[in-house]
Amino acid sequence: MPRSTPEIPNASMADIAFLLLTFFLVTTTIANDRGLSIQLPPPPEAQQDVEVKIQEHNMFKIQINSSDALLVEGNPMSDLSGLKEEIKKFILNKGADPLSSDSPEKAIVSYKTDRGTSHKKFIEVLDLIQAAYYDVYAEQAGVTNARFREAASDLNNPTNRQIYDKGRQGIPMQVSIAEPTKVGN
Amino acid sequence: MSKFKKKAQVKQDIPTSSMPDVVFMLLFFFMVTTELRETAIDVQQRIPEASQLRKLLRKSLVTNLYIGEPRKTEQFGKEPKIQADDVFIEPKDIILWVNRQKDLLAENERDQLTVSLKVDNEAKRGIIADVETELRKANARKILYTTLEKKKEEK
Numbered sequence: 001m002p003r004s005t006p007e008i009p010n011a012s013m014a015d016i017a018f019l020l021l022t023f024f025l026v027t028t029t030i031a032n033d034r035g036l037s038i039q040l041p042p043p044p045e046a047q048q049d050v051e052v053k054i055q056e057h058n059m060f061k062i063q064i065n066s067s068d069a070l071l072v073e074g075n076p077m078s079d080l081s082g083l084k085e086e087i088k089k090f091i092l093n094k095g096a097d098p099l100s101s102d103s104p105e106k107a108i109v110s111y112k113t114d115r116g117t118s119h120k121k122f123i124e125v126l127d128l129i130q131a132a133y134y135d136v137y138a139e140q141a142g143v144t145n146a147r148f149r150e151a152a153s154d155l156n157n158p159t160n161r162q163i164y165d166k167g168r169q170g171i172p173m174q175v176s177i178a179e180p181t182k183v184g185n
Numbered sequence: 186m187s188k189f190k191k192k193a194q195v196k197q198d199i200p201t202s203s204m205p206d207v208v209f210m211l212l213f214f215f216m217v218t219t220e221l222r223e224t225a226i227d228v229q230q231r232i233p234e235a236s237q238l239r240k241l242l243r244k245s246l247v248t249n250l251y252i253g254e255p256r257k258t259e260q261f262g263k264e265p266k267i268q269a270d271d272v273f274i275e276p277k278d279i280i281l282w283v284n285r286q287k288d289l290l291a292e293n294e295r296d297q298l299t300v301s302l303k304v305d306n307e308a309k310r311g312i313i314a315d316v317e318t319e320l321r322k323a324n325a326r327k328i329l330y331t332t333l334e335k336k337k338e339e340k
Contacts, residue, residue: 010201010202010205011201011202011204013202013204013205014201014204014205014207014208016205017205017208017209017212018208021208021212033240033241033244033247033301033329033331034238034239034240034241034331034332034334035235035238035239035301035329035330035331035332036235036237036238036239036329036330036332037239037241037299037327037328037329037330038328038329038330039326039327039328040317040320040321040326040327040328041321041326042321042326043321043322043324044318044321044322045322113310113314114310115309115310115311115314116309116310116311117309117310118306118307118308118309118310119233119304119305119306119307119308119309119310119313120233120306120307122310122313123233123234123235123330123332124233124235126235126330127235127237127332127335130237131236131237134237145237149237149238149239150240152239153239153240153241153242154240154242179314180310180311180314182311
């Protein structure tokens with residue numbers, strides 16, 4: 001007598017497959033572009049030659065040469081871990097130390113590289129400068145650094161706008177990225 | 186009567202057991218053939234890492250420039266090159282290229298064009314600065330250095 005072979009019902013397998021397919025379709029997002037955002041200055045010819053006097057102590061100078069070595073405020077620096085705190089201290093000095101910035105509005109971070117500087121090093125230091133500013137903003141707005149950057153990415157949302165405005169109040173991000181020098185190429 | 190009875194005995198179900206195989210096959214076919222990127226990148230792209238990332242929400246306003254050493258060094262040399270869409274361009278072509286990108290956007294959104302610079306780790310600042318100067322002349326001043334997220338948060 002032929003026995004009926006035990007079978008697992010597999011008619012619903014297609015449904016499971018479809019369910020999986022739809023799940024992945026819905027949850028998959030194509031990665032947004034992410035990175036360090038900056039605004040370039042207006043075109044060179046549009047700028048009039050106006051003599052702007054900036055006091056030496058209101059500038060925080062960071063220079064990188066063609067072999068990726070750093071010079072911060074005239075002193076060589078090989079360990080970058082303290083740079084962020086130094087920039088933060090500079091921005092928030094508010095005249096306490098006469099050799100540092102007078103006020104956050106006047107503070108300028110001057111960032112100069114060489115044509116031979118690698119992009120990796122450039123990004124590493126730019127990241128630290130922006131980190132210092134975002135930390136200051138986030139603290140003033142009373143949110144975390146990550147939350148502040150999220151808010152800054154989407155300003156159409158009124159809550160985000162509020163956080164952004166509160167954080168940036170009185171502290172413009174003044175990072176001057178100078179034309180690179182021409183030692184290495 | 187016997188005629189009807191005969192018909193009723195024939196199994197009328199469509200076999201559905203192979204349906205998942207068909208669905209999976211379709212799924213795999215589309216997974217394999219789907220290309221998310223519309224241009225092939227011919228320059229090296231070892232993207233640097235950073236922690237202070239900002240997201241660009243409107244993809245339609247973003248346009249990409251790739252900078253790095255060409256992959257086919259025997260053909261194009263070792264010097265970093267700029268790739269826009271599918272071709273290598275020189276810094277002097279950038280103004281024209283930006284204007285063409287702006288033409289694709291609605292008139293009121295043209296000033297919001299963001300250029301995403303996807304630059305290789307080893308590319309030098311010189312070429313990037315040249316690109317930036319041209320972008321300033323072309324009045325496309327919002328730029329983004331594309332970076333990856335740094336794994337550990339240093340404090």
